[in-house]
Amino acid sequence: MTTADTPVRIAVDAMGGDNAPGSVVAGAVEAVREGGVQIMLVGDPTIVQAELAKHDVEELPIAVIPSEGVIVEGEPPAMALRQKPRASILVSTGMIKQGHADASVTMGSTGGAMAAAAVVLGLSEGVDRPALGGPVIGVSPNTFVIDLGTNVDCRPSQLLSFAVIGDVFARRFWGIERPRIALLSVGEEAGKGNRQVRDTTELLEKSGLNFIGNLEGNDLAAGKAEVVVCDGFVGNIVMKLTEGLGKALSAHIGKSLKGKLSDSELDAATQDMHDLNNIVQTHGGGPIFGVNGISVVGHGAGDSTAVRRAIETARHTYDIDFIPKLNEEMAEVFARVQED
Amino acid sequence: MTTADTPVRIAVDAMGGDNAPGSVVAGAVEAVREGGVQIMLVGDPTIVQAELAKHDVEELPIAVIPSEGVIVEGEPPAMALRQKPRASILVSTGMIKQGHADASVTMGSTGGAMAAAAVVLGLSEGVDRPALGGPVIGVSPNTFVIDLGTNVDCRPSQLLSFAVIGDVFARRFWGIERPRIALLSVGEEAGKGNRQVRDTTELLEKSGLNFIGNLEGNDLAAGKAEVVVCDGFVGNIVMKLTEGLGKALSAHIGKSLKGKLSDSELDAATQDMHDLNNIVQTHGGGPIFGVNGISVVGHGAGDSTAVRRAIETARHTYDIDFIPKLNEEMAEVFARVQED
Numbered sequence: 178m179t180t181a182d183t184p185v186r187i188a189v190d191a192m193g194g195d196n197a198p199g200s201v202v203a204g205a206v207e208a209v210r211e212g213g214v215q216i217m218l219v220g221d222p223t224i225v226q227a228e229l230a231k232h233d234v235e236e237l238p239i240a241v242i243p244s245e246g247v248i249v250e251g252e253p254p255a256m257a258l259r260q261k262p263r264a265s266i267l268v269s270t271g272m273i274k275q276g277h278a279d280a281s282v283t284m285g286s287t288g289g290a291m292a293a294a295a296v297v298l299g300l301s302e303g304v305d306r307p308a309l310g311g312p313v314i315g316v317s318p319n320t321f322v323i324d325l326g327t328n329v330d331c332r333p334s335q336l337l338s339f340a341v342i343g344d345v346f347a348r349r350f351w352g353i354e355r356p357r358i359a360l361l362s363v364g365e366e367a368g369k370g371n372r373q374v375r376d377t378t379e380l381l382e383k384s385g386l387n388f389i390g391n392l393e394g395n396d397l398a399a400g401k402a403e404v405v406v407c408d409g410f411v412g413n414i415v416m417k418l419t420e421g422l423g424k425a426l427s428a429h430i431g432k433s434l435k436g437k438l439s440d441s442e443l444d445a446a447t448q449d450m451h452d453l454n455n456i457v458q459t460h461g462g463g464p465i466f467g468v469n470g471i472s473v474v475g476h477g478a479g480d481s482t483a484v485r486r487a488i489e490t491a492r493h494t495y496d497i498d499f500i501p502k503l504n505e506e507m508a509e510v511f512a513r514v515q516e517d
Numbered sequence: 518m519t520t521a522d523t524p525v526r527i528a529v530d531a532m533g534g535d536n537a538p539g540s541v542v543a544g545a546v547e548a549v550r551e552g553g554v555q556i557m558l559v560g561d562p563t564i565v566q567a568e569l570a571k572h573d574v575e576e577l578p579i580a581v582i583p584s585e586g587v588i589v590e591g592e593p594p595a596m597a598l599r600q601k602p603r604a605s606i607l608v609s610t611g612m613i614k615q616g617h618a619d620a621s622v623t624m625g626s627t628g629g630a631m632a633a634a635a636v637v638l639g640l641s642e643g644v645d646r647p648a649l650g651g652p653v654i655g656v657s658p659n660t661f662v663i664d665l666g667t668n669v670d671c672r673p674s675q676l677l678s679f680a681v682i683g684d685v686f687a688r689r690f691w692g693i694e695r696p697r698i699a700l701l702s703v704g705e706e707a708g709k710g711n712r713q714v715r716d717t718t719e720l721l722e723k724s725g726l727n728f729i730g731n732l733e734g735n736d737l738a739a740g741k742a743e744v745v746v747c748d749g750f751v752g753n754i755v756m757k758l759t760e761g762l763g764k765a766l767s768a769h770i771g772k773s774l775k776g777k778l779s780d781s782e783l784d785a786a787t788q789d790m791h792d793l794n795n796i797v798q799t800h801g802g803g804p805i806f807g808v809n810g811i812s813v814v815g816h817g818a819g820d821s822t823a824v825r826r827a828i829e830t831a832r833h834t835y836d837i838d839f840i841p842k843l844n845e846e847m848a849e850v851f852a853r854v855q856e857d
Binding site for chain 1: 654656666669670701702703710711712714733734735736737738739748749750751753754755756757758759760761762764765766769770773774777778782786789790793794
């Protein structure tokens, strides 16, 4: 926890993302000007200093920390980590481990950031691999879906850990006292679903969480639960399908309503179709879940505003004590399901 | 195969569906008037005769076949089949088995129809359970997705059998010479995906089918393949999610564009949002796949037009020799993958 006097120390990977380092440095400067944070920009010092020189930063709490190399989107993360031990994402994540930073932020490779977080920060008790989650469907902005793609073959205990993550997220980020937790399945009746769902149901019923049972695909668009748990294979397909529908429907609206709406109304309607389907692009990133520290991944294509928001998310995640609370609840829930 | 002289004999479950028997009988009469079929209406004779009396059917090839009871949506099919051995769906499916009908049609319980078809007609070689498939996403009307919910825990050989069904469907129904077959997964690169996808990839590569690799969720809305294979857990979530989005987006458009479009334009735009998402409601039913006979299930809420269309689908499925061609290709493909 922090107070107004002690700014949150955030290590920012200045080299990651499509618009790095320009937008990253600009976004970091914006965040510092808003107050409450001090920033360590991790990257090639010459390049980062040249970017910083474009801003008036003399009095601001911004330091430059040298790194060598960057892990780009699409590189196999494990190999990249070995080949580039001084890569910006490893150095920025390492600063948390060494006690020099409270959180880290990158707009770079999600796979790289997750691998770095798992290796450097370690996993929370009960977690096998880091997870990604968030509200992904625009028409259900208050439904947190987890996992979105990292964990494709899940044991029931992994799905239980996702439920705990979602519960703590909805409580701490959204202030909901007893978030409704559901399993994504193919029928609402208990006992419907695949083997994974049936086995996980047993665990969730003993978990002490506010487990409301199964939801079906159509319920995802109806906001029937704050947390919807699924394996990363299913979650990724849900996320990507809505992304694809958003594009297709937006294009369709653009054509079919052209001439019937004013230009500005048409722009608003097509944008709506994007945003009501997939909101990952709009909302942009969030913390990696299941690791022992705060590592926020923003959207690779994000501009300086997206960088500033990712930094704010990192600060907020720290302010609300997310990691300690998550570890606490994870231990409690796993103890509870193992009781009998 | 049939000629113009020998009408296709279709057993119609007169008791199944939300609007039975009224709409079912009316739709059957419409179908007979269109020509090319003779109809056996299976149901409670008194009730069915009373419905028939509302139409001028004296000269038409329509017979009434008695049955007792009906299996309704939501009843556990296996138990219902045992408890109601003379239920309309069992009698109508049985007429194929006994050589009195070439195909059967129901607007009733999908689960009941599938169970009846599996038990009475038997499964195609290589098939473990009947499957459902069809174009489910409105923006991709030429993408056949299979399975949609019956097979929730699939071995790779089951997914292979879905690929064969899709291939034969796209070739015989759509006239596409070499349909593109894809596996739904979480990354386009070979090797990406869960265990099931990786194991199925090996089989598909040896299958002789036009296997184009993995597609991701967003590709589903982009018409990148004629056939997309997934297990029924995933397929059902895809189908239902698009259904839910169709409803939500349609409602949203109705509100956000009210006053900006004329009433008729607004109606068209909201209808569009339904149809571009999930088209199962619109398109209504199709044959059950993987059984040794033609059993077509129409949409439970369908009107007489939907019944007539379902009867046409049954006739067409018979005319194109779908079942023999499917059995043939299934045997060939399974022999091919077992070669080495």
